[in-house]
Amino acid sequence: xxxPKHYRKHTLSLLVENHQGVLAKIxxxxxxxxxxxxxxSVAETMDPTxxxxxxxxxxxxxxxxxxxxxxxxxxxxxxxxxxTDEPHVNREMIFIRVNAEPANRAEILRITEIFRxxxxxxxxxxxxxxxxxxxxxxxxxxELLQPFGxxxxxxxxxLAIARGSKTVPKRDESRLRVxxxxxxxxx
Amino acid sequence: xxxxxxxxxxxCLQAEGVHTIFGxxxxxxxxxxxxxxxxxxxxxxxRHEQVAIHAVEGFYKASGKTGTAIVTSGPGATNTIxxxxxxxxxxxxxxxxxxxxxxxxxxxxxxxxxxVVGTTRTCTKHNFLASKTEDxxxxxxxxxxxxxSGRPGPxxxxxxxxxxxGRAEFKGYPEEVSxxxxxxxxxxxxxxxxxxxxxxxxxxxxxIYGGGGIIHADASAEFTELVNLTQIPTTLTLxxxxxxxxxxxxxxxxxxxxxxxxxxxxxxxxxxxxxxxPRFDDxxxxxxxxxxxxxxxxxxxxxxxxxxxxxxxxxxxxxxxKRVLTQLNAELKKVKRDWRTELAxxxxxxxxxxxxxxxxxYQHPEGRIKPQYAIDQIYQVTEEHDPIISTGVxxxxxxxxxxxxxxxxxxxxxxxxxxxxxxxxPAALGAQAAFPDKLVIDIDxxxxxxxxxxxxxxxxxxxxxxxxxxxxNKYLGMVRQWQQLFYGxxxxxxxxxxxxxxxxxxxxxxxxxxxxxRSGDVKPIIEKAISTPGPVVxxxxxxxxxNCFPIIPAGCAIKDxxxxxxxxxxxxxxxxx
Numbered sequence: 001x002x003x004p005k006h007y008r009k010h011t012l013s014l015l016v017e018n019h020q021g022v023l024a025k026i027x028x029x030x031x032x033x034x035x036x037x038x039x040x041s042v043a044e045t046m047d048p049t050x051x052x053x054x055x056x057x058x059x060x061x062x063x064x065x066x067x068x069x070x071x072x073x074x075x076x077x078x079x080x081x082x083x084t085d086e087p088h089v090n091r092e093m094i095f096i097r098v099n100a101e102p103a104n105r106a107e108i109l110r111i112t113e114i115f116r117x118x119x120x121x122x123x124x125x126x127x128x129x130x131x132x133x134x135x136x137x138x139x140x141x142x143e144l145l146q147p148f149g150x151x152x153x154x155x156x157x158x159l160a161i162a163r164g165s166k167t168v169p170k171r172d173e174s175r176l177r178v179x180x181x182x183x184x185x186x187x
Numbered sequence: 188x189x190x191x192x193x194x195x196x197x198x199c200l201q202a203e204g205v206h207t208i209f210g211x212x213x214x215x216x217x218x219x220x221x222x223x224x225x226x227x228x229x230x231x232x233x234r235h236e237q238v239a240i241h242a243v244e245g246f247y248k249a250s251g252k253t254g255t256a257i258v259t260s261g262p263g264a265t266n267t268i269x270x271x272x273x274x275x276x277x278x279x280x281x282x283x284x285x286x287x288x289x290x291x292x293x294x295x296x297x298x299x300x301x302x303v304v305g306t307t308r309t310c311t312k313h314n315f316l317a318s319k320t321e322d323x324x325x326x327x328x329x330x331x332x333x334x335x336s337g338r339p340g341p342x343x344x345x346x347x348x349x350x351x352x353g354r355a356e357f358k359g360y361p362e363e364v365s366x367x368x369x370x371x372x373x374x375x376x377x378x379x380x381x382x383x384x385x386x387x388x389x390x391x392x393x394x395i396y397g398g399g400g401i402i403h404a405d406a407s408a409e410f411t412e413l414v415n416l417t418q419i420p421t422t423l424t425l426x427x428x429x430x431x432x433x434x435x436x437x438x439x440x441x442x443x444x445x446x447x448x449x450x451x452x453x454x455x456x457x458x459x460x461x462x463x464x465p466r467f468d469d470x471x472x473x474x475x476x477x478x479x480x481x482x483x484x485x486x487x488x489x490x491x492x493x494x495x496x497x498x499x500x501x502x503x504x505x506x507x508x509k510r511v512l513t514q515l516n517a518e519l520k521k522v523k524r525d526w527r528t529e530l531a532x533x534x535x536x537x538x539x540x541x542x543x544x545x546x547x548x549y550q551h552p553e554g555r556i557k558p559q560y561a562i563d564q565i566y567q568v569t570e571e572h573d574p575i576i577s578t579g580v581x582x583x584x585x586x587x588x589x590x591x592x593x594x595x596x597x598x599x600x601x602x603x604x605x606x607x608x609x610x611x612x613p614a615a616l617g618a619q620a621a622f623p624d625k626l627v628i629d630i631d632x633x634x635x636x637x638x639x640x641x642x643x644x645x646x647x648x649x650x651x652x653x654x655x656x657x658x659x660n661k662y663l664g665m666v667r668q669w670q671q672l673f674y675g676x677x678x679x680x681x682x683x684x685x686x687x688x689x690x691x692x693x694x695x696x697x698x699x700x701x702x703x704x705r706s707g708d709v710k711p712i713i714e715k716a717i718s719t720p721g722p723v724v725x726x727x728x729x730x731x732x733x734n735c736f737p738i739i740p741a742g743c744a745i746k747d748x749x750x751x752x753x754x755x756x757x758x759x760x761x762x763x764x
Contacts, residue, residue: 021305
């Protein structure tokens with residue numbers, strides 16, 4: 001029914017109850033069902049009783065339908081939206097500690113400039129850079145810096161927000177299009 | 188009014204309408220048990236916590252009322268895991284309260300401490316850790332609401348000792364509950380219902396495939412109306428048995444691995460499968476790529492995750508089975524179609540299958556007892572009493588499903604999804620506690636019964652007159668059958684010839700023990716057992732190597748069905764050589 005060849009990356013935005021054990025519930029589900037999670041980020045929202053999770057998951061339409069439904073089944077999950085095919089902005093932040101020999105320092109600075117990155121720490125032999133962007137940009141930056149010798153990277157995982165004035169509401173479940181539930185959602 | 192957590196707990200149980208609790212006390216839950224003495228609750232002290240959970244499952248399934256169990260921390264709580272998983276798989280509305288060590292020492296490996304909320308995360312529908320005494324009413328209200336609404340399931344509430352001993356203002360039990368992440372759909376989408384009705388009205392070879400959802404939704408009347416209205420032949424899953432009277436002319440028998448030839452052929456040849464509250468378990472579908480290849484599928488289920496989980500569905504309808512069937516029947520009543528004439532060819536084909544491939548066994552008049560015969564006789568003798576039947580897991584369970592012919596909903600208790608051996612007897616115990624005056628029969632295996640038989644003493648203590656029939660072949664019969672059919676008859680660890688004398692065992696528990704050894708004994712012994720007051724254990728000594736047929740071997744397509752006497756294809760050999 002499903003073939004990993006046709007998997008693509010989906011960005012899910014979840015609103016969940018902000019209390020103990022909720023992240024563990026989500027993690028248990030991911031592990032139990034064997035979903036392919038690329039990244040996951042969690043933080044409190046404006047409403048301190050609610051947290052937002054942004055998740056990158058690989059799957060085809062059939063897998064994603066199950067992922068979304070399974071997350072919905074967790075009682076502490078308030079809302080799940082697949083932003084992938086909706087207009088949205090997504091960003092990732094990355095810290096890169098790269099070897100910076102005197103001969104290479106200028107070139108590294110130039111690359112950082114082109115990618116609108118910043119140097120956040122300097123030692124006699126290294127630079128630590130901060131870059132924010134879409135996945136492709138971050139990947140390109142990493143490839144360019146590879147020849148100098150990357151010592152360490154730290155990535156935030158993808159964050160995403162829908163474009164326009166619509167917010168992902170806390171309630172009002174049935175209105176917002178939820179991925180894969182097009183036909184299944186009852187009134 | 189400032190009350191202790193335990194008092195609040197008991198008041199909430201009363202407000203929830205709980206009268207019967209199954210449980211086992213211990214250190215961390217002592218305070219609750221102390222307060223319980225002052226409340227008019229019937230507590231049934233089991234002898235093992237696993238039994239408490241299966242008993243509340245039986246209590247729920249038989250009565251439709253949410254079951255309640257209380258156990259202590261650590262081992263008390265971990266002994267409930269099998270039952271919780273069983274309840275999750277078979278959608279049983281139960282609430283389990285576990286004691287917990289005081290919050291101050293949680294995480295410090297205290298005596299009888301276990302991370303119960305962590306351990307039960309994946310085997311409950313939802314679980315709670317009470318962290319403030321004043322939260323208890325809200326938590327208990329939500330626990331019962333979650334357990335019984337939507338797709339029913341087990342909910343666990345972990346109660347640390349200091350929380351139940353602490354005091355808080357009790358403002359009464361909440362009347363309403365609103366959980367923002369939990370809004371189960373109830374009504375089916377009208378557009379989807381119309382689409383379903385159109386498909387049903389134009390199908391030439393339709394089949395109705397009903398599941399446990401009909402029982403949970405108390406929708407067997409609406410279900411029967413659908414069958415009568417459309418004249419569509421109907422099969423049920425193991426969990427759905429009882430949703431349609433087995434004397435109904437359109438009844439095909441159970442489907443699946445050990446279902447009837449006709450029911451399975453109908454599924455394989457149908458052009459429309461109308462699935463009402465099942466979940467397309469692998470024991471039903473067989474090989475997925477072959478399942479329903481030429482059929483459109485309508486699937487009604489309250490749990491959206493069940494839809495399109497295993498098979499492609501053309502018309503999904505999320506909603507409560509009872510409501511959806513009411514809507515669907517109303518829609519179908521508008522259809523002008525002479526159902527009987529239009530489906531005559533299909534009915535003819537089915538009658539032909541039924542004539543050429545009936546469910547049969549042969550009982551030699553002087554030979555050893557055939558298990559099928561024993562169960563058939565139990566049915567013949569007891570059917571007029573409308574008894575509640577429970578089973579263990581294995582061959583006897585499948586024979587009971589085939590030959591007991593459960594006629595009414597909530598009369599058939601069995602562990603379907605998890606296949607938990609040892610389920611039958613405790614489930615019967617729980618059902619008997621819900622219906623003290625009803626005939627409750629456990630059709631058990633010798634292997635299954637030995638897993639939980641210690642609780643015979645609980646039946647004696649509380650005068651729960653369960654009648655237990657052990658279909659005794661002195662083997663782990665189903666495993667032996669697979670070893671015979673698929674592993675070249677190399678029997679590995681299935682011989683239970685060394686076993687207790689079940690008659691004397693019953694007597695040791697102050698119950699009554701009976702034994703049937705020849706086919707002529709069967710009927711009089713059954714009559715004697717059901718007319719004897721109190722719990723009775725009947726050891727039905729059966730033919731040892733009888734096999735359960737038909738069988739669709741695991742992973743095979745429906746057309747690969749093997750009936751009694753058929754050769755076993757070489758490709759099914761899984762053993763070592």
